[in-house]
Amino acid sequence: MSLKIVYKPHLLQFRREAGTSRGVLTQKTSWILRITDQEKPGVAGYGECGPLPGLSVDDLPDFELQLASVCSLFNELDLDVYPFNLHIILDQLVPEHLPSVRCGIEMALLDIMNEGQLKLFKNAFSDGQSGILMNGLIWMGSHDYMAEQVEEKLARGFTTLKMKVGAIEFEKECRILESIRKRFDKQRITLRVDANGAFDEGDVNDRLRTLSGFDLHSIEQPVKAGQHELMGELCRTSPVPVALDEELIGIFNYRDKFSLLKKLMPPFIILKPTLLGGFQQTKEWIEIANRLEIDWWITSALESNIGLNAIAQFTASFQNALPQGLGTGQLYTNNFPSPLSVRSGHLHYDKNMDWKLPVFD
Template sequence: MPLNIVYQPHTLLFRKGAGTSRGVLTQKTSWILRVTDSDKRGIAGYGECGPLPGLSVDDIPDFESQLSSVCDLFNGLDVDVFPFNLSIILDQVVPHHLPSVRFGVESALLDIMNGGCRILFKNAFSAGKQGILMNGLIWMGSFDQMLEQVSDKLSQGFTTLKMKVGAIDFQQECRILESVRGEFDKNDIILRVDANGAFRAEDVSYKLNELATFDLHSIEQPVKAGQEGLMAELCAASPIPIALDEELIGHFDYHAKFALLKKLAPPFIILKPTLLGGFQHTNEWIEIANRLRIDWWITSALESNIGLNAIAQYTASKNNPLPQGLGTGQLFTNNFNSPLTVERGKLFYDLDEDWDLTPLNAFP
């Protein structure tokens, strides 16, 4: 009973421009995978390949051509999938330089292995019994726009806020943090910031010291990835605990992962399965981090609800008590309707809601 995999591009349209230090996103294309079994008609597993522009290893001009080659190779193998051979199939079919493809194929295979009902990991979250604590994300924008986002997230019940920094005037960013801390101390609201590598070597120490006055939980990737000497110094001396994010991208060998974390010794790492090569690679990062006593949390990367659902169910299986960096599915005007809902700063899987994948009816 051979499996067959096909794909279809789906361009996600943002309700508002999503600002980061790398620019403003207004749309993003994902390639949705569908896996079917010739002996089980009407059952399909879905996955999402969504390379992040300007950041993913596989943000490349011929991405679709390489994805097509992966699908052709998979379809030529006449394979069936089980838990014991999933990793073998992934290693044989998907090159490491296509991490988002590996994530998509892995998700689709997990889905069909579990009956093709969008339940990839069976746990209290996917059973609709437990929510996942999240941080509320504050996108870059004008001073007034960012303050409005803060007010909106607080009204929705978020107790952890993560603010993008590094694009507007630094003093204005500090004023926003100051306004939050003027109303809520660190026992009421946890504040994280994400610089996306925007700070320079000559000003990073000054900016970290200024930001430290706001009782921040952590700062993600203060300087660009690849400056290991500088990053090791910052991890050791920063007044704000540093969380590595972009620094992890592109490392697929287990020994290279271990060497990186041992050298930099960060307090936290942030794990994006789409960018890291799926759940098995994410498992390796978690195992190494636990050995080195490094804390971690998991973050989505602007996936549609198909990818977000897979990441959320995986995250719930890890029982990590820290607030996670999961999306809410509400960023896009043309997302897929799903059981994913947000209440009181937590992500839930509402079993009373149905999936609507009708935009994918054009699958060949």
């Protein structure tokens, strides 16, 4: 085995503007990786490095230079990879401040270890036998645009909706939630909201009390990350259960992960492998959460179908009945055609459909 890695950028174009409290996205760059083995002609493993603008630790101006440096080192080392040394390689090869690079290389190595079929984890989902329950994501925008998204998601069979809040007037956001609750109680439609840290210490308690009137499942990251005393109090007292998201980003040491969750004891944590440093890092969060009886779910982070496929297969490896956040594959006009599809609020892998992967020179 003599592995070689190459990469190429792919500029993903959104079908419609994607609004959060951090701003509006119309496009996003991912770097697609391909690993080949000189002893296995025609076999390749694919991964994706997709730092999220304004959020990822490795959203850096020289990101591509650092990615190129890691790939150059990879090619110099003449690596052999096996299940027992995969994470040793990742630890030695990729600096902690490049979590999306670690995640992308981990994807590609898992793929090539499984003969390069984009089947990283064998389970009922990757075998096309079952789907993954998802929430339908409602992006920020005008009141009419957000209401339009709600109708579209309901028509497509979603029973859990997650609405971004914190960008338009709070009263308008509440009117949308109220309109859903007038039609569907919490037994029929589960509602989540995601503030992306938009509330502050002065208004967060009043807003949480108002939101509690809509029978919400949870609120993600009500205040900005790093305010541990405030967040700990909210986790204990909020009338809407709190889910930590951005709070987890940039923490890679096992003891630090345990210390954070033990201190804050949130009802939920949300796990984005691309932002957390890959699947092994995400498994550590899951193991700690299970020990502390904290519930969790996994979401994608605006990856193309290459990254989404790997994250979905990883997610399906766990017996987690909560709706997951894996609905990003249909956001783009120029995504890679794949066997992934959404039916009745579930993500499916259709073994009869083919991939159309990027061409490397």
